[in-house]
Structures are given as structure tokens and as C-alpha cells.
Amino acid sequence: MPETAGRHDLTMPPMLTGETVQPAQRRLPGAPAHVGVIMDGNGRWAARRGLPRFEGHRHGVEALRQTVRAAIEFGLDYLTVYSFSQENWNRPVDEVADLMGLLKRFIHNDLNELDKADVKVKVIGARDNLKADIRALLEAAEERTKDNTMLTLIVAFNYGGRQEIAAAARALAQEAVSGHIKPADIDEALFSRYLDTAGIPDPDLIIRTSGEQRLSNFMMWQAAYSELVFLPVHWPDFDRQAFSAALAEYSARDRRFGGVTGQYRSDALLARAAKT
Ligand code: FPP
Numbered sequence: 170m171p172e173t174a175g176r177h178d179l180t181m182p183p184m185l186t187g188e189t190v191q192p193a194q195r196r197l198p199g200a201p202a203h204v205g206v207i208m209d210g211n212g213r214w215a216a217r218r219g220l221p222r223f224e225g226h227r228h229g230v231e232a233l234r235q236t237v238r239a240a241i242e243f244g245l246d247y248l249t250v251y252s253f254s255q256e257n258w259n260r261p262v263d264e265v266a267d268l269m270g271l272l273k274r275f276i277h278n279d280l281n282e283l284d285k286a287d288v289k290v291k292v293i294g295a296r297d298n299l300k301a302d303i304r305a306l307l308e309a310a311e312e313r314t315k316d317n318t319m320l321t322l323i324v325a326f327n328y329g330g331r332q333e334i335a336a337a338a339r340a341l342a343q344e345a346v347s348g349h350i351k352p353a354d355i356d357e358a359l360f361s362r363y364l365d366t367a368g369i370p371d372p373d374l375i376i377r378t379s380g381e382q383r384l385s386n387f388m389m390w391q392a393a394y395s396e397l398v399f400l401p402v403h404w405p406d407f408d409r410q411a412f413s414a415a416l417a418e419y420s421a422r423d424r425r426f427g428g429v430t431g432q433y434r435s436d437a438l439l440a441r442a443a444k445t
Contacts, residue, residue: 196244197441199420201373203247205395206236207387210379210403217403223267228405230275239409240320241286243416243441247321247369251387255295255329269303272326276306280313287319293365294328295336323369330389337363366391374419376412378404396422413443 196202211225218224233250240248253268260268283290290310299307307326340363344350350359361367371391375384380401384392398415400407 196246200244201416201419202245203249203370203372203374204240204245205249205251205372205375205388205392207251207375207377207385208233208404208407209377209381209385211405213379214403214405222264225403225405226267226271230271232405232407233275234279235408236412237283237286237288237320237322239412240322241288242409243412245320247323247372249293249323249325249372249388251325251328251385253294253326253328254386255327255332256386269300272324273303273306276310280310283322284314284317287317288314289317289319289321290314291321291323291369292326293323293333294326295332296327299327321369323366325387328365328387330384330386330392332386333365334390361390364390371395373424374398374415376400376415378402378407378411394424394426396424417443 208229211229212222213225214228215222215225233252236250237248252272257268258265280290290313292307292311296304296307307324337360341350341355341360345352345355366388371393372388372395374397375388375392375395376398377383378400380399382397382399384397388395396419398418400411400415402411
């Protein structure tokens with residue numbers, strides 16, 4: 170019997186089975202350590218094919234698998250994927266249930282393979298309004314993979330950048346009221362430690378698919394100096410080649426962080442990304 174979530178057949182191949190992934194031994198010079206991805210366009214991908222939106226999300230999970238493989242191959246340290254925003258609760262109940270079901274199945278089907286591939290799973294976003302079974306799954310995935318070192322896959326689920334900043338401000342205000350810190354102690358470094366991404370470097374590159382050119386509440390603090398690449402492809406069609414194109418564009422950018430000296434181009438990364 171195929172595994173199902175509600176009304177949908179969710180039989181999908183596990184993540185890495187049958188695939189040979191050649192991980193980069195270490196990050197290439199000039200390559201991004203952290204890439205964030207706004208996986209947009211599932212609905213339009215489905216509509217163009219006369220399919221229900223769920224099919225777009227289901228194929229989106231396959232694109233996510235390919236993206237994780239490519240991230241390992243390209244030697245990234247962190248890959249953050251925006252899989253459910255706090256604003257996504259405004260979608261029809263059936264679609265919200267579908268996305269919750271897909272997250273559950275992704276963890277059920279792929280966690281073994283992720284663990285074998287030495288991928289650490291971390292989840293960012295609010296947990297308090299998630300169902301207990303989903304919270305438990307997320308916590309178990311984090312616990313099981315916490316010592317893995319090849320790649321950290323950060324799943325932004327029930328995530329909102331502004332909400333994350335407000336939560337950090339609340340926690341810092343509480344610390345000040347309790348006398349653990351003084352308001353004058355609050356600087357960028359301390360503030361960062363109260364975000365969900367504490368200890369994780371800011372994304373060097375944020376990719377958004379589907380042609381939309383906005384951040385939609387993704388990593389509002391962390392994106393201050395991220396390079397942004399917008400691709401015309403809908404998320405289910407995102408693959409290694411599209412990822413390579415985004416990395417090539419990134420590596421040709423001149424990152425100055427407000428100064429005058431740019432980071433050198435990564436010819437090594439360009440060569441790896443161009444390899445078929
Ligand atoms: C945006 O496309 C995509 C989402 C809101 C969900 C992203 C989810 C996945 C890629 C699959 C689920 C993966 C996990 C791990 C839960 P859209 O629906 O807004 O597309 P549209 O703008 O074309 O309507």
C-alpha cells in the first residue's frame with residue numbers, strides 16, 4: 170500500500186537512493202557557505218499543467234531532494250529552505266493540511282537518507298501553534314541528526330522573519346527586565362543570538378524561483394547583505410542546472426559589504442557549477 174496523507178498518494182522515492190553524490194571535500198574558495206531558497210511557483214507549475222495545486226507541492230518536494238543533493242555536491246555548509254511561512258496559514262484549509270502532510274512524509278521518507286548522507290536537520294520558525302505530532306517529528310529529526318557535519322539543512326517551517334525579530338526583542342526585553350542584561354548591551358551580535366538562526370552565518374545568497382522579486386518575510390534580519398538571485402523557473406522545475414546558474418551569477422557578483430574592496434570571483438566554484 171502506498172503511503173498516503175489524507176486524499177493523496179504520496180509514494181515518492183527516498184532522497185539519495187540509487188544516486189551517487191560526490192560531495193565537495195570542503196567549501197570551494199569564494200563559494201557561498203549559506204544559501205537560502207524561497208521555493209515559489211508550485212501552484213503556477215500545477216495550473217499550467219491543469220493539475221491541482223497539491224501536485225505542484227508534491228513535485229516541489231522532489232525538487233527539494235535534488236537541491237539537497239546539489240548543495241552537498243557544491244560543498245555548501247548551510248541550505249535554508251522556506252517551506253511554510255506564518256502567512257501561509259491564510260491558504261485554504263485543505264492546502265494547509267496538504268503542506269503539513271508533505272512535511273510529515275518528507276521527514277518519514279527522507280530522514281534516514283539525510284542522516285546517512287551526514288546532513289544535520291534544523292528547523293526554524295514558531296513551534297507553539299503546530300500540532301503536537303508535527304512538533305515531535307521536527308524535534309526527533311533535529312535530535313537524530315544533531316552530530317552530522319556534511320551540510321546543515323535548515324527547514325524554515327511556520328517561519329516569519331518579522332515574527333522572529335519580534336520574538337528576539339521580547340526575549341531581550343525580558344532579560345533586561347530581569348536584570349541579566351542592560352539595554353546598552355544590546356548590539357547586533359547580541360541580538361543575533363536571540364534569533365532562531367543563532368550561531369548560523371547569514372545567507373550569502375538567497376535564490377527565489379518563479380520570477381517574483383521579493384523576500385516575503387524570509388530572513389529579514391539575516392538577509393541584510395545577501396546577494397539575491399531571482400530565477401524565472403517555477404520551483405518544481407528547479408534542478409542542479411538552475412542551482413548552478415544561480416551560483417554562477419553569485420560568484421560573478423562583487424560583494425563589498427558597504428566597503429570598497431570586493432570579494433574575488435570564485436573560478437573554482439564556476440568550474441564546479443559548470444560541470445555536467
Ligand atoms: C510556494 O509556491 C511554495 C510553498 C508555499 C510551499 C513550498 C513547499 C514545498 C516545496 C513542498 C513542501 C516541502 C516541505 C518540506 C513541507 P506557491 O504555492 O505559492 O506557488 P504559486 O505562487 O505559483 O501559487
